[in-house]
Amino acid sequence: MVKSPQWNVADAKAHLTEVIERARVRPQTIAKRGQPVAVLVGLDEYRKLEALARQDSPARRLGRFLEISAAIREEGGVDLVVPPREVRRDPFAPPRRRSSPRAAPKAGRRS
Numbered sequence: 001m002v003k004s005p006q007w008n009v010a011d012a013k014a015h016l017t018e019v020i021e022r023a024r025v026r027p028q029t030i031a032k033r034g035q036p037v038a039v040l041v042g043l044d045e046y047r048k049l050e051a052l053a054r055q056d057s058p059a060r061r062l063g064r065f066l067e068i069s070a071a072i073r074e075e076g077g078v079d080l081v082v083p084p085r086e087v088r089r090d091p092f093a094p095p096r097r098r099s100s101p102r103a104a105p106k107a108g109r110r111s
Contacts, residue, residue: 004029004039 004027012019012030019028024042031037041049054060072078 006031006036008032008034009037 005022006029007015007019009030009032012028019030019040022028023040024044027045028040029036029038030040
């Protein structure tokens, strides 16, 4: 992917007309303190992006899922094999203490 030209906020404000004209041809990135914060795209590109987003909306994905599910049911369904559940340690339980023997105190030290 080709990196879009980057403008800092001050330059983008000072040359807004130029940024807009360039955005009609190619997306323009605007950065604040060197970090990209926004992208200005032309109206045609924006409309293409909107159309793509509508084509793959959550509602449309759900509709496709339901259609496929109905077709599977009509064909007699499938057998779903669910493996037995494994007993696992509770990730929120306090850490276990190790049951190793205590080392004898070194000479010269008092306990």
